[in-house]
Amino acid sequence: MSIVADTDRPDTDTAVRTEVFWGVDCGSAEIKVAAIDREGRLLTTRRGRTLFPLVEHVHRSLAGLGDELSPIIDGDRAKLPADGRPPKLRPGHKVFATGYGRHHIDFVQGQLTEIKAHYLGVQQQLQLQQDYTIIDIGGQDAKVIRATPSRVEQFAINRKCAAGTGAYIEELAHRLEVPMQDLPRLAAAHDKELTLNSYCTVFSGQEVIKLLMQGERVENLIHALYRSVVKRVLEMTAIDTDTLVFSGGVMSHHDVLMPLFAERFDAVRTLLAPNAQFCGALGAAIHGMNEESDDGLPNHQ
Amino acid sequence: MNVGTIDAGKTDVKRVMRDYFTDLGEAAKDPARKVAWCTSVGPAEILRAMGFAVYFPENHGALLGATRVSADTIPVANAQGYSPEICSYLTSDIGACLKGVTPLTKAYGLDSVPRPDVLVYCTNQCKDVMHWFAWYARKWNVPLIGIHPPNHLPQVLPEHVADVAAQYRRMIGQLETITGAPLDPEALRLAVARSREATDLWEAVLNTARARPAPLSFFDGAIAMGPIVVLRGTQIATDYYRALLAELQAKVIAGQAAVPGERLRVYWEGMPVWGRLRQLSDVFANNRAAVVASTYCNSWIFTDFDAEQPLESMARAYLSIFINRDDAFKEAYIERLAAEFGIDGVVYHAARTCPNNSNSSYNLPQRLAAKGIPGIVVDGDLCDLRCFSDEQSTTLIEAFLETL
Numbered sequence A: 001m002s003i004v005a006d007t008d009r010p011d012t013d014t015a016v017r018t019e020v021f022w023g024v025d026c027g028s029a030e031i032k033v034a035a036i037d038r039e040g041r042l043l044t045t046r047r048g049r050t051l052f053p054l055v056e057h058v059h060r061s062l063a064g065l066g067d068e069l070s071p072i073i074d075g076d077r078a079k080l081p082a083d084g085r086p087p088k089l090r091p092g093h094k095v096f097a098t099g100y101g102r103h104h105i106d107f108v109q110g111q112l113t114e115i116k117a118h119y120l121g122v123q124q125q126l127q128l129q130q131d132y133t134i135i136d137i138g139g140q141d142a143k144v145i146r147a148t149p150s151r152v153e154q155f156a157i158n159r160k161c162a163a164g165t166g167a168y169i170e171e172l173a174h175r176l177e178v179p180m181q182d183l184p185r186l187a188a189a190h191d192k193e194l195t196l197n198s199y200c201t202v203f204s205g206q207e208v209i210k211l212l213m214q215g216e217r218v219e220n221l222i223h224a225l226y227r228s229v230v231k232r233v234l235e236m237t238a239i240d241t242d243t244l245v246f247s248g249g250v251m252s253h254h255d256v257l258m259p260l261f262a263e264r265f266d267a268v269r270t271l272l273a274p275n276a277q278f279c280g281a282l283g284a285a286i287h288g289m290n291e292e293s294d295d296g297l298p299n300h301q
Numbered sequence B: 001m002n003v004g005t006i007d008a009g010k011t012d013v014k015r016v017m018r019d020y021f022t023d024l025g026e027a028a029k030d031p032a033r034k035v036a037w038c039t040s041v042g043p044a045e046i047l048r049a050m051g052f053a054v055y056f057p058e059n060h061g062a063l064l065g066a067t068r069v070s071a072d073t074i075p076v077a078n079a080q081g082y083s084p085e086i087c088s089y090l091t092s093d094i095g096a097c098l099k100g101v102t103p104l105t106k107a108y109g110l111d112s113v114p115r116p117d118v119l120v121y122c123t124n125q126c127k128d129v130m131h132w133f134a135w136y137a138r139k140w141n142v143p144l145i146g147i148h149p150p151n152h153l154p155q156v157l158p159e160h161v162a163d164v165a166a167q168y169r170r171m172i173g174q175l176e177t178i179t180g181a182p183l184d185p186e187a188l189r190l191a192v193a194r195s196r197e198a199t200d201l202w203e204a205v206l207n208t209a210r211a212r213p214a215p216l217s218f219f220d221g222a223i224a225m226g227p228i229v230v231l232r233g234t235q236i237a238t239d240y241y242r243a244l245l246a247e248l249q250a251k252v253i254a255g256q257a258a259v260p261g262e263r264l265r266v267y268w269e270g271m272p273v274w275g276r277l278r279q280l281s282d283v284f285a286n287n288r289a290a291v292v293a294s295t296y297c298n299s300w301i302f303t304d305f306d307a308e309q310p311l312e313s314m315a316r317a318y319l320s321i322f323i324n325r326d327d328a329f330k331e332a333y334i335e336r337l338a339a340e341f342g343i344d345g346v347v348y349h350a351a352r353t354c355p356n357n358s359n360s361s362y363n364l365p366q367r368l369a370a371k372g373i374p375g376i377v378v379d380g381d382l383c384d385l386r387c388f389s390d391e392q393s394t395t396l397i398e399a400f401l402e403t404l
Helices: A054-063 A114-126 A166-176 A180-188 A201-213 A218-234 A249-253 A257-262 A276-291 B013-029 B044-049 B057-066 B070-079 B088-099 B103-108 B128-140 B158-179 B185-210 B218-224 B226-230 B235-254 B274-286 B310-319 B327-341 B364-370 B390-403
Strands: A020-026 A030-037 A042-049 A093-098 A132-137 A142-147 A152-157 A243-247 A269-272 B035-038 B053-055 B118-122 B144-147 B264-269 B289-294 B345-351 B375-380
Touching (some): A020 A054, A020 A276, A030 A054, A042 A276, A093 A114, A114 A132, A114 A142, A114 A152, A114 A243, A114 A276, A152 B390, A166 A180, A166 A218, A166 A249, A180 A218, A201 A218, A249 A257, A249 A276, A257 A269, B013 B035, B013 B053, B013 B103, B013 B235, B035 B044, B044 B053, B044 B185, B044 B310, B057 B070, B057 B088, B057 B103, B057 B128, B057 B226, B057 B274, B070 B088, B118 B128, B118 B158, B128 B144, B144 B158, B158 B310, B185 B218, B185 B235, B185 B289, B218 B226, B218 B274, B218 B289, B264 B327, B274 B289, B274 B390, B345 B364, B345 B390, B364 B375
Parallel strands (some): A020 A093, A132 A243, B035 B118, B264 B289, B264 B345, B345 B375
Antiparallel strands (some): A030 A042, A132 A142, A142 A152
16 A cells, blocks of 8 residues: 655654544545544544545545534645645544546545545444455446355455446436436336346447337336446345445436345345445545544554 | 576577568578478478578468557558458558568568568468468469368367368479479478477476476567567477577576566466556556466477478478367366466456457366466557557456456
8 A cells, every 4th residue: 555645744653643534535426525523433424526636625625614623724725735745634634535547646645446435424333243245336337245243255346347337317307307316206107117127338228218218207217217326236246144234326316226236136235324425535544544543653564 | 577588699589580581581582492381380390491581470460460450450450441350460561561671671671571482381280371461472472371170179180180181292293393302301300390490498497487486487488489470390499499598598597587476477478468568568567467378478389399200290390289179178278387386376368359369268277266276367469559458457467466
């Protein structure tokens, strides 16, 4: 793991005990931020759109507004330093990054993948004592993580196109000219089971158009869209635990998905992770906390 | 960063390869010499013994991929009806020929690939080589000779060997009409003996990575393997690997690591992603993971070569290659190497256009995981970067290393 923080700066001096651990999840659609204290208690969350230059928007998300808790010193909060140096962090604050943009932020103290981050975020909040499976549907990928109470055992990420991800739902909502937030309500009004077959988002769009031309109701197509997401995710890997935990922004915005997943199993307990959208960011913060021992010095594996 | 860290001097692979291509270029221009094209695990020893300068189009495919010229040449072949789903060595190479470009010009000063007097393929790897060479045979009206061995064998039986040896004998007759001279049995014995010596040294080179820390990685090996592919049957290959082995043995004694701070040891299954060797090497190195063994580099270990039975031993050697075996063999093979090299996990490269050299599609990763050898499948391709995602691959590999 590459640690890129400027450890010579007095405000990140390792002698100062870290009081607040920040996690930033640089996803394809949104930047999510979470902060925890030394006991792992969630202090704050916030999010912003993923725009570019990424580092500017990550800085903005971390900086927050007004009296909001921020890891960045007052002098560097309004914008990134003009001289190109990384923004300085407040004494006792550290930032850890996850998500696809994790390697592109130059003022964090460490990185980890979304797989481990989501696991840590889920396990910290739910304190599960048995093996379980996390299903995380993000903007451009879907993940299935088999976990134990102590570790990630194995995982899978979608391999074929964007089918089964937030981008897929977004594209088809666009095709159907339905606002994203109306999708769950409309799906609930379906009266017929239809099937969308393609792996490919574009080809699925063509299937939708064909069905519309045949006179199918939009509600039935939206229901088919959700069922397609479930199929695409479940074909990624075999699930052998009796507990499913859902995380990620898509699951928190599309509550219709959870029962559709549940009905594919004989007996399974389904849980929506608290702060589902922030599990990755929270996990990054927890990773930072785990990296540091009680004396404030870094733990090295 | 490991790519290209193998020391210069006597073991300078670039010099060896430059000499090889310079000679090929001269042979192509010399009316007194004949050029044969041969598939990478084809019967090169026979061709060498008969005096051919031997050119390997798959090596050219790898060069097109590594230089990323293939991004411009694959679509040219696609547009001619060669599907994006078939071997991207083939599409890279045919597209390059149609465009009139080759990385050999910049690297070695060759105007073009050397024009063949005969094309020799063996379908011990796949059938794509047959279609590939057939394109050139039609284009240039050049003789095309195919060796068609039995495929995907659980065991290599005497009847398989006899079949392929008979095909070699028939091929030799055809080649003699091209060279105008009979095959000298002594020259064949010498070529096979040299191949055996070179391949034994190559195996020893790869086995130095059993040491902790490993002195070379798969990414080094993918560069250093050039001579065992294109110079089998020559003294040059033997000399190169003898010197390289000595160098690596010294590194083992000195505790010199290919990946400083080696923490994890990984097996790479499948083809290299030629256009991303450096980036992938960095991903592993940044996570202090050394890729210490691979199916790909090991595929040029031919322990069956025997100068006393040149044709039969060649047949056995080229029938026995990993890619030509059944899944039970492959499973046992990786399991054995995982134990011998102290492997923590396997990265399976599912190469979109090379299903024959991708072994993650028939449950093999799951079977090995059940035996305590965890793995992850990374989608990609040998040359076609349209099939590869840098971000997803990095996340997959890093997340996998986090679990080990």
